[in-house]
Amino acid sequence: MLYVLHAYDFTDEQALDRRLAARPHHFEGARQLKANGHFVMGGALLSPEGTMIGSMMVVDFEHEQALRQWLDAEPYVTGQVWEKIDIKPFRQADI
Known part of the structure; x- marks a missing residue:
């Protein structure tokens, strides 16, 4: 499952x-x-x-629990770089 992550830095x-x-x-x-x-x-x-005001990533995990497990250990999370994180399932266009 693909997910798009928009993460905005603390200011x-x-x-x-x-x-x-x-x-x-x-x-x-x-x-x-x-x-x-x-x-x-x-x-x-x-x-x-x-x-730089944040980050965007498209990641591929089997399920959201695996995504959350990765995110909990992500250095920009543990290092208090990202303040707000928006995650949505993502479907890549097949063109």
């Missing part, structure tokens, strides 16, 4: 520092997700000025 003064500190661990986790067939695509959400 306090230390938010960017937390993001940058957690970023190598987040990328390592994404590489592991990809190796295990769970990562479809993702990247940074940007403000109109080009500043």
Whole structure:
């Protein structure tokens, strides 16, 4: 099952520092997700000025429980980078 995740960063003064500190661990986790067939695509959400304000990921998990288990250990969650996370089932267009 595919899921699309839009995660918005905290906006306090230390938010960017937390993001940058957690970023190598987040990328390592994404590489592991990809190796295990769970990562479809993702990247940074940007403000109109080009500043990182969050993340978007499309992930593939057998069920939502597995998605939640991954998310509970995600460095951007444990490192308090993402404040608000919106997750929806996703159907990729077959064109």
